[in-house]
Amino acid sequence: MKKIFLIGLVLLVAGYVYGEVPCKINYQGRLIKDNVPVNGTRTMRFSIYDSEKEGTQLWTSGDVNVTVYNGLFRYVLGSGGGDLSGIDWTAGQVFYLEVTAGGETLSPREPIYAYPYAINTHFLEGKTTAHFLDVSGSTQTKQGGLNIVGDVGIEGNVKADNIWMKVAEVDISNSTGYTISGLNGDKQKMYKVIFQGSIAAGGADRRILIRPNGVATGYRSFAYYEGDAVGSEWDNTGFYVGRNGWLGNGVFAFEYTISAITGRRRVGFGEATFCDNYHTVSYSILGFTRASGYWGDTTTNITSLWVGPIGGTISGKLMVFALQ
Numbered sequence: 001m002k003k004i005f006l007i008g009l010v011l012l013v014a015g016y017v018y019g020e021v022p023c024k025i026n027y028q029g030r031l032i033k034d035n036v037p038v039n040g041t042r043t044m045r046f047s048i049y050d051s052e053k054e055g056t057q058l059w060t061s062g063d064v065n066v067t068v069y070n071g072l073f074r075y076v077l078g079s080g081g082g083d084l085s086g087i088d089w090t091a092g093q094v095f096y097l098e099v100t101a102g103g104e105t106l107s108p109r110e111p112i113y114a115y116p117y118a119i120n121t122h123f124l125e126g127k128t129t130a131h132f133l134d135v136s137g138s139t140q141t142k143q144g145g146l147n148i149v150g151d152v153g154i155e156g157n158v159k160a161d162n163i164w165m166k167v168a169e170v171d172i173s174n175s176t177g178y179t180i181s182g183l184n185g186d187k188q189k190m191y192k193v194i195f196q197g198s199i200a201a202g203g204a205d206r207r208i209l210i211r212p213n214g215v216a217t218g219y220r221s222f223a224y225y226e227g228d229a230v231g232s233e234w235d236n237t238g239f240y241v242g243r244n245g246w247l248g249n250g251v252f253a254f255e256y257t258i259s260a261i262t263g264r265r266r267v268g269f270g271e272a273t274f275c276d277n278y279h280t281v282s283y284s285i286l287g288f289t290r291a292s293g294y295w296g297d298t299t300t301n302i303t304s305l306w307v308g309p310i311g312g313t314i315s316g317k318l319m320v321f322a323l324q
Contacts, residue, residue, distance in 0.1 A: 046060070050093065165321060167183065167322045168180045169319045172315060178307055179307075180305045183304055185262065189260055192321040193257075194320075197253075201250070205244055211305070212295060229245055241289070252274040255272075263299070266294060266295040267294050
């Protein structure tokens, strides 16, 4: 009976290069038939099993045509029938290669040792590179939570959901009102306006207001203050933050939050402290102010916030944060 023998094989790993090269193994061998090297094209099949005999087939090339010269041939396992990434190379077990030539299954199966396990350089604990941060310019998505121990340096913009992000920070001087533009209320859910500075009142009591999109109508806003003076006031031309007192100049600070969601009234609330230079008393506290109100426009996208006094000028640091 004529028999085909497979003599000497070499297994070399094509492997992965950062996920760009397919998971493949270069297979080389020599076919001898009746002690004569085989020449020509032969139909062959290559299969990988988890056992030397029987067992589960993990991969197969199917029938492929292979060129044989002087008995020598070469075939890349993984070039047909899909690559080898579906095999768990991290388990530490030996796999076995079965070769069929001309309809005859050659035996025994050949064990796959050592070098093919270099395929696992593409993995860490069985995970592909897609599970880890890389240093390329591509965008990656992290599913689940992330705990970081140590310092984090970030260059560029940060986009996140449900956290406050600073969208503006400016120093203003002797301003009758300043506009923060470039906002997008369709995506940003709330705005927090923070200011610390001074007011030049020009001999009058001056209210500090915030106006989305610079609009001066449609508000119902109240301020309740206590301290050296106690009282409450309302304004319908903007979100009323607070005011100076006794017609004097002074310093003040406030934090005011405004909802930005379309389809409902924009509600505002905040706190402020105003200190005035009143006669012989150096910086009396006009009051700790609690303010709240709403803007009746339910459809317009908020794209800017105007902050300023009704008369006089303000100077200081203005910051705006957005809840993404």
